[in-house]
Amino acid sequence: MKQLILSFLMIFTITGCTFTPKASDGTSWSQDLNKNLICAKKIDILPISINGAKPPQEAFDFSMSKIKQYTTDNIVVHKTVNLKIAENDVNDFIQKFGTYRAGFNKITPTEGAKLRKALKDFPKDKTGIVMIYTPSLRCSSTGKNSLRGLAYHHAPDYNVVAYNQTTIDKAPVISKTQAWKIVLTHEIGHRFKLPANKDRVNNGHCTRRECVLYAKPDWRAVLSVLRYGMPYDFCKECRAELKKAKESCEE
Numbered sequence: 001m002k003q004l005i006l007s008f009l010m011i012f013t014i015t016g017c018t019f020t021p022k023a024s025d026g027t028s029w030s031q032d033l034n035k036n037l038i039c040a041k042k043i044d045i046l047p048i049s050i051n052g053a054k055p056p057q058e059a060f061d062f063s064m065s066k067i068k069q070y071t072t073d074n075i076v077v078h079k080t081v082n083l084k085i086a087e088n089d090v091n092d093f094i095q096k097f098g099t100y101r102a103g104f105n106k107i108t109p110t111e112g113a114k115l116r117k118a119l120k121d122f123p124k125d126k127t128g129i130v131m132i133y134t135p136s137l138r139c140s141s142t143g144k145n146s147l148r149g150l151a152y153h154h155a156p157d158y159n160v161v162a163y164n165q166t167t168i169d170k171a172p173v174i175s176k177t178q179a180w181k182i183v184l185t186h187e188i189g190h191r192f193k194l195p196a197n198k199d200r201v202n203n204g205h206c207t208r209r210e211c212v213l214y215a216k217p218d219w220r221a222v223l224s225v226l227r228y229g230m231p232y233d234f235c236k237e238c239r240a241e242l243k244k245a246k247e248s249c250e251e
Contacts, residue, residue, distance in 0.1 A: 033241060034193045036126035037159060038071055039249035044128040046118060046158075047080040050090055053133040053165040054080070059180030066185050066233070067129075070192070070242045081118045083111050091138050098132075098152035098160040124157040129191065137164035149183045151190035161187040174230070181232055182212055189213045189234060196241045211235035 037043065045064070047054075055063075064075055085093055089106040096103030104112045122128055137147045148167045152160040163183060171179035194213055195206045205215035209223075212231045234242070 031193055031196055031198075033196050033245040034126075034159070034191060035245060035249065037129075037192060038242065038245045040072055040127040042074040042076060042127065043067060043071060044123050045075060045077045046122055046128065046130045047077070048115070048130060048132045049080050049082050050085055050094075050132065050134045051083075051087075053135045053163075055133060055163065055165070055168075055180040055184060056177045059177050059184055062181045062232075063184035063188060067188060070239075070246070078118065078122070081115055083107060083115065085111065087136070090134055090136050094132055094134060094137065094162050095140060098150070098155055098162060101156055101158075122158070126157070126159060128157075129159045129161065129188070130155075132160070132162040133165055134162060135164070135166050137162055137167075149187040151187045153190075159191040161191060163187065178230060182230070185212045185232065185234075189238070192242065194234065194238045194241060196245075197237070200237060206235060206238055208235035208237060211238055213238060 045067075047060075064077070068075055085107050093103040093106035096106070104115070107115070122130075137150060139145050139147060139150070146164065146167055148164050150162050152162070163180075168179050168183050169176050189206075189212060190204065195201055200207045202215055206213040208214060210228045210231055211234055213234060214231065233239075
């Protein structure tokens with residue numbers, strides 16, 4: 001019983017943007033996977049660290065291995081851009097950058113020039129991933145709910161994902177590295193546009209409880225952790241969708 005309770009607390013705290021899981025929400029639609037990423041010959045990664053936030057190196061390396069596993073071995077990690085942003089402006093900057101590639105009015109001219117320089121030669125064809133590490137992250141510029149991670153689906157030039165170090169680091173029971181592995185992979189899964197089949201979709205998340213893309217955990221998810229271990233990877237259905245998309249790249 002103690003192990004069950006601890007497992008529930010662990011998995012409850014490491015999910016990114018969460019929704020109550022159901023078999024299917026009945027209103028979602030099937031979608032095409034992000035072949036810009038899956039079929040890319042080269043994927044560029046641009047880490048942006050705000051006010052010193054960053055993941056453990058082991059967790060970052062793990063997330064890169066997951067990207068390689070489902071896309072290409074040719075991953076180019078650019079030098080981290082270290083930005084200093086006033087605390088009250090952090091979330092507004094991330095939301096505007098993630099949605100419109102804007103928000104430069106929220107940072108100083110010096111920091112803005114630093115970021116523009118890093119972005120100058122960064123691919124603008126949706127084959128690049130901008131990974132933002134931040135000490136705070138909310139659903140929107142005016143939202144109050146603190147998130148662990150968020151993938152932006154409408155950024156015009158890049159695949160943008162953001163990670164909240166403060167909340168990820170506070171995950172109980174498991175280590176920071178374990179929590180980061182899950183959240184890093186979870187948000188990358190959103191940029192792959194998984195799951196593709198609407199029958200497994202609940203508000204953009206996979207309904208398979210053993211999947212790293214599972215949304216808000218319940219007792220079934222706890223039992224899955226006890227049976228299958230930590231949800232570090234996609235479920236077999238999501239993996240099959242990735243494999244099918246990869247095989248169709250040359251068609």
